[in-house]
Amino acid sequence: MAYDLEEQEQLASLKAWWAKYGNLTSWVVIAGLAAFSGWNGWNYYQRNQAAQASTLYDEMQTSVGKDNAKVQRAAGDIQSRFGATAYAQMSALVAAKSAFDANDMKAAKAQLQWVIEKGNEEYKAVAKLRLAGVLLDEKAYDEALKVLAGDSSPQFSGAVADRKGDILVAQNKLVEARAAYKAALDATDKKNPGRQLIELKLEAIGGSVPEEKAAA
Template sequence: MNEMLSDDEQVERIKAWWKANGNSIIAGVVIGLGGFFAWQGWGSYQEKLAGEGAEAYELFAQAAFDNDAKKTDDALAQLQSNYGDTSYSRFAALELARQQVNAGSLKAAEKTLSNLRNQSTDSALKPLLEIRFARLLVAQKRLDEAGKLLDSINSDAYAAETAAIRGEIAYQQGDMSGARAALEEAQQKGSNDENINYLLEEIGAQESS
């Protein structure tokens, strides 16, 4: 199971919320990030949503959740062309990566996130980008690279998710004791990721067999 690929219920809730609040500028950003990325501790970004570029982002978000590829591409191109140095463009790139992952285009998602990591100068956004890139590496079985990337993350806000990813890496490497320790640490730090429970059950089954 992979957290990045198992968020249908959350996406459906966000879609319903969008229908009820489609004219809200803030809704555009919540929708843009909700499906693929955990949006914990990022309330400060909502304050940046007033002003130029908000409408363009809303158009992108609506097209993305309507699964209209042409309108999504056109809206993203407009954002990158006119608002390339703003949060709107970065949020749109995050949403594009989410779509690419859900479509199974992991290499395309890697390229999207790599470009965003290289271009972004937002120190507050960096830990989130590194976490998502690490998950993408795990999805591609590039476990050593993912582990090294996690070593570079120094953010208490993402300590639980970092531990959860370490647990998944250890599990895939066959280190059941290391996986259990990391996954339990993630739970202790507040993670409620369903994937943790699944892996712990799998570890328990292997240990009892």
Template structure:
């Protein structure tokens, strides 16, 4: 507002300004209060959901340690369905996939690995799931499908991916290309240390000299 010479003029101007803008201000304050309240409520809700998901994951882990496989699968499935956006969902998918593998329930293995791949919480979990699914499809003789999961970002798992690629190429009857893939593992990172490196060297040895 402008500055007026008398208080009366200022008061009249204030009354006029309030008449024109008061409703909008009140609405803005109410909306702001609602927004703050909604954000606070959302934060509380998110925290509660995270705590519930954490509890479910602890129960799942306990069942796995106790070899309660069927119970673990049920708990993992419930966690993924009830808390799909939590950070525990992709981890639970990996855990349950492993349990299902031990139970020889391969369709469940593939389903849970695919769930881990489809999530967007952790690239590392996606990369592990893709590698495991590729290996599973390789064992089923589905080599082309397996190769699809070996493409894309592999993060710190490049050596393990190249080893899996070499295994598939060898199974397809391409020893030359398989050798190249195995040799790439030594150019990868430290994920190929230890048993993995020894395993690859054994595979290279079985292929003989160039």
């Protein structure tokens, strides 16, 4: 059926618009579809990576307490292949504990340092506390304090202050240690079972627990 005059004018306008903008519009649409497809592909990739890392992590767990060398190899494999997943950070912490138990301090420190450099804030905080503990055992006091230096997230501030107190006691810096333990008490919830140990340590070095803390 033939177009009437108005339809012909509309068609002519559409053709003119398409001639000017059609190619650009096509690219925008294609780019949008590609982005959507890429997003779905990325999500699938992430899920697939996590699933594979989870399998390796579970396999690694079976060697904990039995074969430290195998644990270290498995952790290294997870970190190299699936470093962007939480399993990589978890595997490093497990491998650090395995190495510590096997008296392999070099491997323990390397695993904890990996988490400090690659992990998210929570895993990083845990790794710093554990590394500082290893360095405390090695009497590397200044290095241990350096690991704990800087700001820490509120949920770990009590544990960080407590660990600093332990290091300062080992250095026989009792005034500073008392201040650290008091800071630990201030940052630790009254219902936390660890408070009593902090109080005992504070009192053992001549400190006094504030009345409001003692009554908690």
